[in-house]
Amino acid sequence: MDSHTFTLICVYILSGLLGLCVGSFLNVVIYRLPNNMSLANPGSHCTSCQYSLRWYDNIPVVSYLLLGGKCRKCKSRISPRYMLVELLNGVLWVLSVALFWESSVVYACAAAIVSSALICIFFIDLEHMLIYNRFTLIVAAGGIAAMFTDSGTAWYDHLIGAAAGGLIFLALYYGAITVLKKEGLGFGDVKYAAAAGLLLGWQKFILAMLLASVVAAIVMSALNRIQKADKQTEHPFGPYLTAGTLIAMLAGDAIIAWYAGFLMNLIM
Numbered sequence: 001m002d003s004h005t006f007t008l009i010c011v012y013i014l015s016g017l018l019g020l021c022v023g024s025f026l027n028v029v030i031y032r033l034p035n036n037m038s039l040a041n042p043g044s045h046c047t048s049c050q051y052s053l054r055w056y057d058n059i060p061v062v063s064y065l066l067l068g069g070k071c072r073k074c075k076s077r078i079s080p081r082y083m084l085v086e087l088l089n090g091v092l093w094v095l096s097v098a099l100f101w102e103s104s105v106v107y108a109c110a111a112a113i114v115s116s117a118l119i120c121i122f123f124i125d126l127e128h129m130l131i132y133n134r135f136t137l138i139v140a141a142g143g144i145a146a147m148f149t150d151s152g153t154a155w156y157d158h159l160i161g162a163a164a165g166g167l168i169f170l171a172l173y174y175g176a177i178t179v180l181k182k183e184g185l186g187f188g189d190v191k192y193a194a195a196a197g198l199l200l201g202w203q204k205f206i207l208a209m210l211l212a213s214v215v216a217a218i219v220m221s222a223l224n225r226i227q228k229a230d231k232q233t234e235h236p237f238g239p240y241l242t243a244g245t246l247i248a249m250l251a252g253d254a255i256i257a258w259y260a261g262f263l264m265n266l267i268m
């Protein structure tokens with residue numbers, strides 16, 4: 001094995017381990033931020049019996065599996081979301097590094113950090129229907145980094161993406177108020193769409209919206225089948241757009257290239 005491959009493998013392993021630990025912190029953010037709790041104090045504890053977690057209860061994924069998803073003291077069930085968020089963040093950090101490290105270290109790091117912000121937006125919006133500005137700002141900062149380091153998309157495509165995202169969702173926002181006489185989406189979605197457009201560039205932003213619509217259609221038809229049509233629950237669009245953003249950021253260039261090749265084959 002040459003030294004270049006060895007370095008890359010070390011970077012993969014380190015980013016995976018670091019990603020798991022950061023994922024553990026994201027759980028704290030996702031739970032505490034919407035409940036107006038301090039992120040630092042008190043330390044991690046069981047939400048049923050207040051048992052303070054020891055260091056060995058706090059090892060990402062491992063502790064959850066060893067404890068069988070239950071509190072060590074009171075045995076009440078801990079949501080599998082905690083392990084899911086840790087795993088997801090670890091995997092996304094490895095993917096960011098694996099996909100982008102060799103073309104741009106800055107873009108790889110930006111993609112990893114943005115992935116973590118997207119995880120927070122996804123789970124908080126899903127439960128509380130709101131998108132915090134601080135996460136949108138992280139996505140926008142990733143967008144500024146992408147303007148200079150995203151090899152697949154020109155800098156002005158990112159600016160066009162920001163304008164397109166903001167304007168499309170602004171139109172949807174006022175359209176819903178005028179036509180449906182209610183807020184179809186929050187203003188947080190408009191700001192988020194502008195940030196996502198800046199991050200992705202307009203080509204990958206369109207892809208993200210398509211992916212979001214497809215996933216939303218599948219999930220909603222599945223939910224309607226389960227809970228009958230009379231129970232109309234409100235679906236925030238944010239989580240779908242977040243998932244679409246994530247896929248477009250990581251695999252957008254490949255998907256667009258594959259689709260362009262597919263079209264060429266049809267024509268030729």
Ligand SMILES: [Zn+2]
Pocket residue numbers: 046047048049050051071072073074075076
């Ligand atoms: Zn407990």
